[in-house]
Amino acid sequence: MLSRGFFGKKRPEASRPVPPGQYLEDGFPVLSAGPTPRVDLATWDLTFESDGEVLGKWDWEQLKSLPATDMHVDLHCVTKWSKHDTDWRGVSIDDLFEAAGITDPPGDYVMAYSDGGYTTNLPTEDLLDGKALIAYEYDGEPLEPAHGGPVRLFVPHLYLWKSAKWIRGLRFMEQDAPGFWEAYGYHMYGDPWKEQRYIGD
Amino acid sequence: MTTGWQIATVEAVKTETDRAKTFVLSAPGISRFRPGQHIDIRLTAPDGYQAQRSYSIASPPEDSGVLEVTVELIEDGEVSPYFHEVVRAGDQFEIRGPIGGPFTWQSTEGGPLLLIAGGSGIVPLMSMLRHRSASSAFNIPVLLLYSSRSLDDVIYREELESMAAQDDHLQVDFTLTRQRPDGWSGYERRVDDEMLGEVIEKLGAPRLSYVCGPTAFVESVASALVERGLEADSIRTERFGPSGT
Ligand SMILES: Cc1cc2nc3c(=O)[nH]c(=O)nc-3n(C[C@H](O)[C@H](O)[C@H](O)COP(=O)(O)OP(=O)(O)OC[C@H]3O[C@@H](n4cnc5c(N)ncnc54)[C@H](O)[C@@H]3O)c2cc1C
Numbered sequence: 001m002l003s004r005g006f007f008g009k010k011r012p013e014a015s016r017p018v019p020p021g022q023y024l025e026d027g028f029p030v031l032s033a034g035p036t037p038r039v040d041l042a043t044w045d046l047t048f049e050s051d052g053e054v055l056g057k058w059d060w061e062q063l064k065s066l067p068a069t070d071m072h073v074d075l076h077c078v079t080k081w082s083k084h085d086t087d088w089r090g091v092s093i094d095d096l097f098e099a100a101g102i103t104d105p106p107g108d109y110v111m112a113y114s115d116g117g118y119t120t121n122l123p124t125e126d127l128l129d130g131k132a133l134i135a136y137e138y139d140g141e142p143l144e145p146a147h148g149g150p151v152r153l154f155v156p157h158l159y160l161w162k163s164a165k166w167i168r169g170l171r172f173m174e175q176d177a178p179g180f181w182e183a184y185g186y187h188m189y190g191d192p193w194k195e196q197r198y199i200g201d
Numbered sequence: 202m203t204t205g206w207q208i209a210t211v212e213a214v215k216t217e218t219d220r221a222k223t224f225v226l227s228a229p230g231i232s233r234f235r236p237g238q239h240i241d242i243r244l245t246a247p248d249g250y251q252a253q254r255s256y257s258i259a260s261p262p263e264d265s266g267v268l269e270v271t272v273e274l275i276e277d278g279e280v281s282p283y284f285h286e287v288v289r290a291g292d293q294f295e296i297r298g299p300i301g302g303p304f305t306w307q308s309t310e311g312g313p314l315l316l317i318a319g320g321s322g323i324v325p326l327m328s329m330l331r332h333r334s335a336s337s338a339f340n341i342p343v344l345l346l347y348s349s350r351s352l353d354d355v356i357y358r359e360e361l362e363s364m365a366a367q368d369d370h371l372q373v374d375f376t377l378t379r380q381r382p383d384g385w386s387g388y389e390r391r392v393d394d395e396m397l398g399e400v401i402e403k404l405g406a407p408r409l410s411y412v413c414g415p416t417a418f419v420e421s422v423a424s425a426l427v428e429r430g431l432e433a434d435s436i437r438t439e440r441f442g443p444s445g446t
Contacts, residue, residue, distance in 0.1 A: 001208065001295060003246070003294045004287070004292055005283070005287040006245065006246050006283055007246045007248075007250075008244075008246045008248075008250040008252055008279065009278075009279035021251065023279070029416060029440070030416045030440050031440060032438065032440070033303050033304070033437065034423065034434065034436050034438055035423035035427045035436050035438065036423065036424060037433065079255060080253050080254060116433060117434065146420055181302055184303070185300070186302075198297075200205075
């Protein structure tokens with residue numbers, strides 16, 4: 001329906017479109033449900049697990065010694081902002097699979113879990129083939145705590161809540177199950193181009 | 202959570218401050234919400250362009266059939282100036298909701314409750330306070346610490362003052378960061394650790410804390426509360442915008 005007297009603000013033409021319902025933002029807003037945790041890299045580690053079995057475990061030094069992958073991508077947050085041309089560095093999930101000797105994905109779905117109790121669910125295939133990182137640098141600098149640093153999951157083709165901040169591990173599962181926001185009615189998959197914000201979208 | 206878009210009609214517009222207006226919406230299709238939740242609003246221009254933004258619900262769930270949102274004017278913004286300059290009673294637009302995760306409080310959750318607002322961050326906290334009154338949960342101790350630029354920028358000031366005056370278990374502390382009237386006896390600086398220590402002392406150890414406002418405000422207050430020893434999972438946050446006050 002038309003909104004009387006609404007024309008939208010003339011914005012500088014974006015070099016490429018943003019997903020439906022999104023607007024382009026220069027800054028880098030923050031969405032989290034609680035205080036920003038302070039993660040100590042001296043005791044931090046990352047675990048891949050399935051059925052209670054540890055498939056791979058890396059501390060900070062071990063993570064940093066794996067080959068780094070760079071991504072130049074656009075970000076889309078469910079709170080309506082998108083940000084173009086951001087640079088991220090981290091280790092791809094493919095490289096972590098290789099390092100752990102995982103050849104077949106241990107389950108079709110993943111629950112990512114974080115310091116502070118955050119969780120989010122994703123299909124395993126959305127993490128593979130260069131689509132996702134365990135990221136530790138943004139714009140050439142160590143990732144700031146408010147943006148999920150020192151280490152976050154990074155899956156930029158989905159809404160940003162799927163890129164779990166302060167990541168501590170991936171738990172592989174046979175069946176999909178809702179994570180933190182998903183249990184509050186946010187979408188199980190979260191494709192910004194299909195505007196999958198909430199259940200039923 | 203309701204997900205489809207539905208039509209809301211503006212029943213009335215109230216001027217709260219020079220930079221904040223309240224819109225009373227009738228939205229019969231919106232299911233019962235919890236204080237702290239928000240709605241999404243979608244506007245459509247003649248060329249098909251659409252803009253969506255989130256606005257917290259200011260009214261309590263006990264008000265049936267209507268809900269209120271309060272919009273602060275961001276001068277160079279797209280949607281908030283439209284609300285301030287164009288929207289009037291009788292207008293309609295699309296909304297969906299209620300939406301929101303853990304940033305909600307109902308009187309059944311009890312207290313003591315520490316509420317900390319920066320600027321328009323008061324809006325969802327006001328829904329909680331109005332709900333506490335509407336559900337007669339006056340025995341739940343609450344302290345609201347509310348940071349504004351000046352006294353004229355304090356949204357819902359009269360209602361907050363009269364709520365606190367009639368209620369032994371509700372304390373309201375204002376801090377004014379830019380301008381103070383003569384004889385001002387409240388705080389006159391940004392919320393800092395010392396101020397948080399003082400209000401927690403007055404309230405008693407909070408069981409739940411809610412912090413809402415601009416991102417930088419929420420970051421600094423929530424971190425200070427954690428450093429004071431409050432459990433991280435007892436602190437719930439809502440970050441409204443990219444910039445600080
Ligand atoms: C969950 C949630 C609940 C919200 N509830 C409320 C509410 O109850 N009342 C309310 O007034 N707003 C609320 N907001 C903010 C609101 O959604 C809009 O972001 C705000 O109204 C600005 O929109 P705009 O189109 O006018 O500005 P935009 O065109 O989006 O932005 C214009 C410029 O202003 C900056 N800006 C955007 N938002 C803010 C801000 N909040 N403070 C300072 N600068 C900003 C932008 O970075 C940009 O540079 C809420 C946001 C969220 C995520």
